[in-house]
Amino acid sequence: MPIAREAFPCWKCAQPGADEARHWLAGCDDSDLESKLSPGGNPIMCCKVRVVGVVPASDTTRAAT
Numbered sequence: 210m211p212i213a214r215e216a217f218p219c220w221k222c223a224q225p226g227a228d229e230a231r232h233w234l235a236g237c238d239d240s241d242l243e244s245k246l247s248p249g250g251n252p253i254m255c256c257k258v259r260v261v262g263v264v265p266a267s268d269t270t271r272a273a274t
């Protein structure tokens with residue numbers, strides 16, 4: 210069963226990178242798409258994934274010490 214590209218938030222989002230994400234979503238096949246989904250279920254190149262994946266600066270400092 211094909212994955213519905215329109216179901217991803219990035220399909221409609223207005224972030225600068227969304228054009229690229231949509232282009233990729235439209236052109237990739239389902240197995241490729243599945244291999245590039247984040248744990249949250251969004252394509253890894255979507256702006257939403259990047260926002261969620263940001264680590265607070267204080268944590269990064271502590272980890273590097």
Ligand SMILES: [Zn+2]
Pocket residue numbers: 218219220222224226227230255256257
């Ligand atoms: Zn997006």
